Amino acid sequence: MNPIVLPMAPPAPATRLISLTVDEQPVEVPEGSTILDACRKLGIDTPTLCYGETLMPANACRICVVELEGARTLIPACSRKVEPDMVIRTDSERVRLSRKMVIEFLASSVDLSITPPAQDYLERYDGRPERYGPSAPPDPDRDKRRAGHHERPDGQTAATVHQPTKIDNGLYVRDYSKCILCYKCVDACGEQWQNTFAITVAGRGFDARISTEYANPLPESACVYCGNCIAVCPTGALMFKSEHDLRDAATWDESRQTRTETICPYCGVGCNLTLHVQDNEIVKVTSPADHDITRGNLCIKGRFGFQHVNPKA
Amino acid sequence: MDLRLLDAEPTTDERAAIDAFLGPPVSTWAGADAVEDGHSAHGGHAARAQRHELLPTLHALHERAGWISPGALNYVARRLTIPPADVYGVATFYALFSMQPRASRVLHVCNDLACRCAGSDKLIEALTDRVGPHGSDTDGATWEPSPCLGQCDRAPAAFLVGSGENPTERELTNVDAEALIEILRGATPASPKSATPPQAGEPNLRLLHRIGLVDPESLDEYRAHGGYAALRRAFDIGPEGVLREVLDSKLMGRGGAAFPTGRKWDAVARQPRRPHYLICNADESEPGTFKDRVIMEGDPFSLIESMTIAAYATGCEHGYVYLRGEYPLAQRRLEHALEQARHHGVLGEDILGHGFRFDIELRKGAGAYICGEETAIFSSIEGYRGEPRNKPPFPVERGLFGQPTVVNNVETLVNVLPIVLEGGPAFAQIGTERSTGPKLFCLSGAVAKPGIYEVPFGTTLRELLDLAGGVSTGRSLRAVLLGGAAGSFLTPDDLDLKLTFEDAREAGTTLGSGVVLAIDDAMDLAELLMTIAAFMRDESCGQCVPCRVGTVRQEEALARLASGRTRGTVQDELDLIAEIGQAMRDASICGLGQTASSAVESAIARFEVFTSNGGTTP
Numbered sequence: 001m002n003p004i005v006l007p008m009a010p011p012a013p014a015t016r017l018i019s020l021t022v023d024e025q026p027v028e029v030p031e032g033s034t035i036l037d038a039c040r041k042l043g044i045d046t047p048t049l050c051y052g053e054t055l056m057p058a059n060a061c062r063i064c065v066v067e068l069e070g071a072r073t074l075i076p077a078c079s080r081k082v083e084p085d086m087v088i089r090t091d092s093e094r095v096r097l098s099r100k101m102v103i104e105f106l107a108s109s110v111d112l113s114i115t116p117p118a119q120d121y122l123e124r125y126d127g128r129p130e131r132y133g134p135s136a137p138p139d140p141d142r143d144k145r146r147a148g149h150h151e152r153p154d155g156q157t158a159a160t161v162h163q164p165t166k167i168d169n170g171l172y173v174r175d176y177s178k179c180i181l182c183y184k185c186v187d188a189c190g191e192q193w194q195n196t197f198a199i200t201v202a203g204r205g206f207d208a209r210i211s212t213e214y215a216n217p218l219p220e221s222a223c224v225y226c227g228n229c230i231a232v233c234p235t236g237a238l239m240f241k242s243e244h245d246l247r248d249a250a251t252w253d254e255s256r257q258t259r260t261e262t263i264c265p266y267c268g269v270g271c272n273l274t275l276h277v278q279d280n281e282i283v284k285v286t287s288p289a290d291h292d293i294t295r296g297n298l299c300i301k302g303r304f305g306f307q308h309v310n311p312k313a
Numbered sequence: 314m315d316l317r318l319l320d321a322e323p324t325t326d327e328r329a330a331i332d333a334f335l336g337p338p339v340s341t342w343a344g345a346d347a348v349e350d351g352h353s354a355h356g357g358h359a360a361r362a363q364r365h366e367l368l369p370t371l372h373a374l375h376e377r378a379g380w381i382s383p384g385a386l387n388y389v390a391r392r393l394t395i396p397p398a399d400v401y402g403v404a405t406f407y408a409l410f411s412m413q414p415r416a417s418r419v420l421h422v423c424n425d426l427a428c429r430c431a432g433s434d435k436l437i438e439a440l441t442d443r444v445g446p447h448g449s450d451t452d453g454a455t456w457e458p459s460p461c462l463g464q465c466d467r468a469p470a471a472f473l474v475g476s477g478e479n480p481t482e483r484e485l486t487n488v489d490a491e492a493l494i495e496i497l498r499g500a501t502p503a504s505p506k507s508a509t510p511p512q513a514g515e516p517n518l519r520l521l522h523r524i525g526l527v528d529p530e531s532l533d534e535y536r537a538h539g540g541y542a543a544l545r546r547a548f549d550i551g552p553e554g555v556l557r558e559v560l561d562s563k564l565m566g567r568g569g570a571a572f573p574t575g576r577k578w579d580a581v582a583r584q585p586r587r588p589h590y591l592i593c594n595a596d597e598s599e600p601g602t603f604k605d606r607v608i609m610e611g612d613p614f615s616l617i618e619s620m621t622i623a624a625y626a627t628g629c630e631h632g633y634v635y636l637r638g639e640y641p642l643a644q645r646r647l648e649h650a651l652e653q654a655r656h657h658g659v660l661g662e663d664i665l666g667h668g669f670r671f672d673i674e675l676r677k678g679a680g681a682y683i684c685g686e687e688t689a690i691f692s693s694i695e696g697y698r699g700e701p702r703n704k705p706p707f708p709v710e711r712g713l714f715g716q717p718t719v720v721n722n723v724e725t726l727v728n729v730l731p732i733v734l735e736g737g738p739a740f741a742q743i744g745t746e747r748s749t750g751p752k753l754f755c756l757s758g759a760v761a762k763p764g765i766y767e768v769p770f771g772t773t774l775r776e777l778l779d780l781a782g783g784v785s786t787g788r789s790l791r792a793v794l795l796g797g798a799a800g801s802f803l804t805p806d807d808l809d810l811k812l813t814f815e816d817a818r819e820a821g822t823t824l825g826s827g828v829v830l831a832i833d834d835a836m837d838l839a840e841l842l843m844t845i846a847a848f849m850r851d852e853s854c855g856q857c858v859p860c861r862v863g864t865v866r867q868e869e870a871l872a873r874l875a876s877g878r879t880r881g882t883v884q885d886e887l888d889l890i891a892e893i894g895q896a897m898r899d900a901s902i903c904g905l906g907q908t909a910s911s912a913v914e915s916a917i918a919r920f921e922v923f924t925s926n927g928g929t930t931p
Contacts (some may be wrong), residue, residue: 059703059857059902060856060857060858060902061857061858062857062858062859062900062901062902063858065899065900073898073899073900073901073907074899074900076703079703080703094895094899097892097895097896097899098859098895098896098899098900100896101859101863101892101893101895101896101900102858102859102896102900105858105859105861105862105863105866105896106858106862108862108866109862109865131880131889132866132869133869133880144413146405146408146411146412147405147406147407147408147680147681147851148408148460148680148681148851148852149408149457149458149851150847150850150851152843152847152868152872153865153868153869153872154872154873154876154878155868155869155870155871155872155873155876155878156873156878158866158869159865159869180858181855181856181858181861195315196317197316197396197398197399198317198396198398199398200396200398200399200401200402201402201698201855202401202402202405202406203405203406203855204405204406204408204681204851204852204853204854204855205850205851205852205853205854205855205861205864206850206853206855206861206862206864206865207855208854208855208856208861211398211401211402211405212398212401213319213383213386213397213398213400213401214383214386214401214412216319220319220320221317221398222316222317222396222397222398
């Protein structure tokens with residue numbers, strides 16, 4: 001019997017390469033790449049905060065801005081596609097100033113204490129968030145602020161987004177004092193991944209915030225507790241309840257944690273799980289962002305269904 | 314889409330208001346009563362494609378109920394198949410919508426630049442003393458401070474919104490405290506009148522020649538005064554001919570960005586993707602600007618005719634007028650004119666028997682300056698939060714609903730009539746080499762005859778102020794704000810500036826939307842800067858960090874300077890303001906953030922606003 005010969009898939013069309021110059025160095029990247037891709041190919045470390053490998057760029061934080069010769073303003077590296085013969089500068093005085101101001105603006109208004117790269121960016125760009133004055137006190141009524149209205153400030157304190165942490169369910173907490181409004185959780189909850197649409201950006205300007213309808217508690221919202229918003233949150237504003245409790249008790253210690261790769265036992269899809277274990281207890285579950293089934297996403301069972309593994313208290 | 318709705322029901326009135334706008338629900342899913350003959354499914358793309366109805370539906374609800382209750386929001390979500398959280402996100406974006414129950418009569422009292430020059434802070438003081446602080450409910454009425462209402466020629470101004478069975482919206486002009494208190498107590502305000510431009514009746518006016526003289530509600534009168542001659546000529550020369558005339562006219566956009574209109578039209582006309590859309594940007598909200606309102610109130614047919622010509626040249630079948638929510642008279646005049654135009658065959662199917670089909674839909678904003686940004690306007694019409702989009706792609710390629718789109722300001726569009734009638738080259742003879750045609754300027758503040766003035770480009774600022782009767786207050790001129798809150802302050806030494814795009818650029822300023830606000834030496838410049846900074850903070854959409862936080866930090870630094878309680882020296886604060894401004898200019902997504910510091914920085918550069926030891930100069 002002859003072996004069965006499977007038909008070959010036709011080859012994909014060749015990708016055109018685009019040549020451009022970044023910081024005086026010529027570089028070629030495939031058509032459709034972003035300036036950030038070109039920077040990374042050259043090993044130029046470009047700061048990012050709202051950029052997520054698994055999401056469309058929101059280009060909201062603007063810390064990745066670069067200078068494009070001939071352009072009136074700076075442009076975001078994370079979303080701008082390369083064009084032939086672009087001349088890009090990533091470390092000019094204008095770029096450094098804008099990056100410094102962005103990280104200062106965020107550090108002076110948001111709690112970046114557990115945002116890994118924030119301190120590095122502040123040092124790299126000589127940011128001094130303290131020059132805007134001491135932080136204004138938290139506002140428990142931030143969710144009620146109205147578009148187009150604010151009280152005139154006296155300037156003696158710096159306005160912040162600080163507010164009480166929202167703990168309204170046993171699975172995860174929302175500490176919007178740490179929110180930089182990167183839009184990633186909204187995109188992950190909505191049309192880019194989960195299609196649940198439980199959260200949105202509400203309000204306007206500095207009072208814009210991530211919210212359910214009428215800021216209702218999560219159990220009353222459309223939330224399905226997939227935790228895919230936690231997976232993309234860059235600042236720790238969204239956090240496992242287990243992690244939050246350990247941090248509260250000052251016993252959270254990543255150096256004591258191990259990460260174990262396994263496969264979710266609940267259904268047949270076969271999502272990869274990374275179990276974060278501290279003191280022989282699972283404290284959080286993630287999935288690799290580059291995994292071609294999950295892209296970092298899970299469902300409520302994979303993400304939160306681990307209590308039965310932990311020893312009973 | 315699998316919606317999870319709230320456990321809340323609308324009141325009968327709320328449901329009726331929503332159904333009156335959207336029509337009765339057709340399926341049980343959308344809220345209809347169950348029918349006996351079984352199951353009917355209405356979903357999929359058709360259900361989700363109703364999102365663009367969101368803003369008008371919220372308007373219809375708000376007019377009836379005066380606020381957006383959870384039950385009503387839930388019903389809107391159900392009817393339009395939009396997640397409740399998304400509806401909430403959109404509703405909370407607009408300043409005219411309330412998410413809390415409040416008084417059924419709301420008086421929005423302007424406290425912006427031109428009204429401040431006319432003493433609006435005294436007005437607000439009187440209201441606070443005699444009626445109570447803003448937001449407090451007195452016998453079903455309340456008041457709120459408001460950004461510029463576009464009535465700067467008749468300052469101080471207010472805007473009354475009454476919700477209920479007979480909703481009212483009324484512009485109030487040249488108000489005083491007594492009148493406002495009477496209105497808050499239930500008095501009916503006088504009918505609004507459209508303003509007659511001070512130049513009315515003068516020969517050689519191209520844009521204003523009908524306003525104040527011709528009945529804005531009569532299509533016959535419009536025709537008797539030259540109306541629809543341009544559309545006839547357009548049909549004679551064909552779309553390519555119109556494009557040629559507009560390109561040759563070198564017309565530049567009048568909304569503020571001064572982009573060549575012909576190039577925009579040409580780019581859209583050449584796009585093979587269909588349909589194409591035309592949007593008239595009538596979301597005039599730049600403080601000090603009221604020219605578009607005067608055109609729409611006084612000569613609404615001219616806008617409809619211009620849009621028809623624009624659509625003919627660029628291959629659009631559907632046009633939108635995005636009108637700011639604070640212009641009810643302009644809305645009524647436009648609605649009436651649209652109806653007349655359809656009735657007389659100059660709009661709709663087979664216009665004037667030429668086989669060309671085009672119609673215009675009026676969309677009303679709800680209190681958001683940012684929606685005048687050309688990509689934010691798309692988001693707003695599509696039923697999303699009015700957040701600007703990153704460019705590229707540009708609107709001529711991907712605009713409204715992702716299709717090629719022409720966006721033009723009202724004033725830009727009405728220039729098309731003389732261009733088509735007189736020919737592009739003749740139009741290009743008006744004004745200067747690089748700034749062609751007539752230009753409208755909005756004169757307000759301390760001038761004797763505030764109003765809209767039409768002059769050719771190249772007129773000096775001094776000539777323009779003289780035209781408006783000079784400084785009226787018996788004091789001397791201290792400054793001129795040119796271009797609005799996104800423009801810059803000039804000194805009395807700058808009055809010989811020729812008002813052209815190129816001269817303005819060379820002088821480091823901008824014509825912006827044509828604002829010329831005269832400020833006499835009785836005004837506190839620092840107070841005006843604080844007003845501008847507060848405006849930018851309030852109107853920032855909040856999407857990008859430089860603008861969202863930068864506008865706050867700018868306002869805080871100005872507050873410290875004004876009070877004399879600076880952090881470090883005055884120079885330290887001024888340096889900080891310069892750095893904030895540079896970052897907003899360089900790194901913001903859209904024009905709002907990019908110009909949010911320009912007026913403030915220009916005042917600091919040209920005036921001694923803040924004394925060296927802090928505090929403001931007397």
